[in-house]
Amino acid sequence: MTSNSHFYEKAIRDIYDAIAQEQSVRTLNTQYPATIQGKTSVHAADIYWEFTDGDIIYKTVIQAKETVTLGELFSLVRIIRDIPGQTTGVLITQPVYKKDIKEMAANAGIILYELLEPSGQDLWEPVVDNIQINVDKEWVKKEKERVGLGDEQVQISANPKYSFIYDENGNLVDSVQGIFDSYSRKHRSAGTERRTVIHEFPAPAFLQTHHELVPFIKLENITFDFALVNVNELSGEEMVKYILGNIFKYFGQ
Structure with a gap:
């Protein structure tokens, strides 16, 4: 064995x-x-x-x-x-x-x-969970009223790896997974303390929905819990x- x-x-x-x-x-x-x-x-x-x-x-x-x-x-x-x-x-x-x-x-x-099998030295890996993608509810309400959707739900991808972020002109600017990766790179020396992150967008940001009448939906922020974990322990x-x-x-x- x-x-x-x-x-x-x-x-x-x-x-x-x-x-x-x-x-x-x-x-x-x-x-x-x-x-x-x-x-x-x-x-x-x-x-x-x-x-x-x-x-x-x-x-x-x-x-x-x-x-x-x-x-x-x-x-x-x-x-x-x-x-x-x-x-x-x-x-x-x-x-x-x-x-x-x-x-x-x-x-x-x-x-x-x-x-990963433990190595002879500490190996730190980011752990991200409790992810909440929060949309701008007031914007969504007005947009649904504008196109006559009523109470119909507009679905977005639940998988961060396939959730892409666009600007107001429809240009791809990032992904939800990209935000996690960026935060992980910035905090690799921050220890193992768990923290809740609220990621705000500096400019209007949108997720693609694949809905014919509402192809994009405006984001408010993304929240998630983040920690660096020693995979050897x-x-x-x-x-x-x-x-x-x-x-x-x-x-x-």
Whole structure:
């Protein structure tokens, strides 16, 4: 067994231990290692976690893989689709650079938790979560009235990687992910203290909507939580909070 295997197996144990201490949700069932009865067959996994936020029951299948192939991704997709209810998957793995795997995982409800094997020195990585893209509600109201939309919703992309920012002339000027990356570069020596960032725009800024009548929507600001985390000392509690945040984001909570 490689040293990488031991590292990812330890991450699984740390996550399992942290689940028992998590207070923001109520755990209904947790197994490690797990044997899960699906609709059509029985499945094996590293961890099975069933919990509720008080309203909805969520089911999560967590696996550790040194590398993720399309075949392994398809296997996890089959498992989560065989488990009825609000079910997601988590793959603890090395950084994934293949676009098709990332896109398939995102569309299938699989969280890729990418970890680097510890090196001999501290390795700091930015963590961004609790993202809120806030639109100018008064501007939106007036624009919808102008084109006769009434109460119809105008949707924007929920994925920061595909949320592009334009100026009032329709010129592409940035992306939501670009804002996160810029902030990360500026604060790489700021330590691990968690902070809430409110990003204001110096000039009118818009997101594309792909709506025929309202192709762009004006932004007010973007808020997010930011911290620099030493990946060599990443705790199970931090991993569980990241997983929870992404589960709720996937289901629109």
